[in-house]
Amino acid sequence: MSAQPVIVMTGATNGMGRLAALDLARKGARLGVIARSEPKAEALRQEIERTAPGTPVDVFLADLSLLAETRRAGEEIAARYPRIDVLVNNAGLHAFSQRVTAEGYAEMTAVNYLAPWVLTETLRDRLIASAPARIVTVASRASKRPDTVDPRGDLTDIADFTRRGSSPLYGRTKLMDIMFTQELGRQLDGTGVAVTCCCPGFNATGLGRELPLAGALEKVLTALRIGDPQQGADIIVKLATAPEFADSSGGYFAARTAQPLECPEPGRSEEVQRALWEATYELVHSFR
Numbered sequence: 001m002s003a004q005p006v007i008v009m010t011g012a013t014n015g016m017g018r019l020a021a022l023d024l025a026r027k028g029a030r031l032g033v034i035a036r037s038e039p040k041a042e043a044l045r046q047e048i049e050r051t052a053p054g055t056p057v058d059v060f061l062a063d064l065s066l067l068a069e070t071r072r073a074g075e076e077i078a079a080r081y082p083r084i085d086v087l088v089n090n091a092g093l094h095a096f097s098q099r100v101t102a103e104g105y106a107e108m109t110a111v112n113y114l115a116p117w118v119l120t121e122t123l124r125d126r127l128i129a130s131a132p133a134r135i136v137t138v139a140s141r142a143s144k145r146p147d148t149v150d151p152r153g154d155l156t157d158i159a160d161f162t163r164r165g166s167s168p169l170y171g172r173t174k175l176m177d178i179m180f181t182q183e184l185g186r187q188l189d190g191t192g193v194a195v196t197c198c199c200p201g202f203n204a205t206g207l208g209r210e211l212p213l214a215g216a217l218e219k220v221l222t223a224l225r226i227g228d229p230q231q232g233a234d235i236i237v238k239l240a241t242a243p244e245f246a247d248s249s250g251g252y253f254a255a256r257t258a259q260p261l262e263c264p265e266p267g268r269s270e271e272v273q274r275a276l277w278e279a280t281y282e283l284v285h286s287f288r
Contacts, residue, residue, distance in 0.1 A: 185250025200232025
């Protein structure tokens with residue numbers, strides 16, 4: 001990794017992403033942050049300056065629920081940086097009711113899976129040219145919830161769901177992230193680009209923002225030291241920087257212990273992972 005590594009990150013203005021960004025700044029990284037809110041991005045920039053004075057922080061504004069904006073941000077990033085050492089796909093959303101984006105996709109699918117896919121594809125050549133480099137994607141053990149995978153149907157599913165029914169759908173998007181990581185790991189094997197994903201553990205920050213009393217519940221859990229977001233930040237930083245993960249190809253790792261985890265069924269086989277990749281490729285390129 002270069003003397004001042006360039007680390008591009010989504011979801012850095014809140015929760016564990018914010019903590020990871022601060023830790024990476026302390027380690028001497030130059031940060032390229034993709035954010036939807038300019039005020040939140042500026043607040044992060046100021047906090048990083050207080051924590052690690054002189055750290056360069058570049059902000060790229062984009063709504064990651066929209067593939068066109070995600071791709072545009074990726075193109076701006078590729079134009080800005082001659083090299084990129086690490087891409088961290090951290091932004092995520094647990095929606096408790098269906099919202100369909102202006103492009104016609106379920107918002108949760110767009111933010112949690114399609115945005116990382118599109119951003120990674122847009123920056124893929126730059127990351128390979130920058131090798132050794134890394135791609136880190138935040139998944140979740142909620143990926144154990146789905147019973148089935150339909151590589152084509154799941155991508156375009158915009159059916160309504162209840163609050164209770166939201167969890168399996170959230171888990172499905174995180175299962176897709178693991179499947180994406182493992183297929184990409186095979187594709188990039190031998191290029192010098194390490195590809196990993198992680199379960200960040202249970203995190204109280206931002207817990208169920210759309211739920212009644214969510215703020216009060218978060219304060220109680222924080223006081224009890226339940227759902228500490230630092231554990232999620234720690235595994236992100238470890239996968240992004242630790243030497244022992246420099247050659248990992250398609251690994252999925254747990255928070256705290258960094259122990260390897262298996263991709264849950266029904267998304268474990270190479271065949272279904274490849275099928276999801278091909279369906280996603282066709283979808284995002286037909287959109288263009």
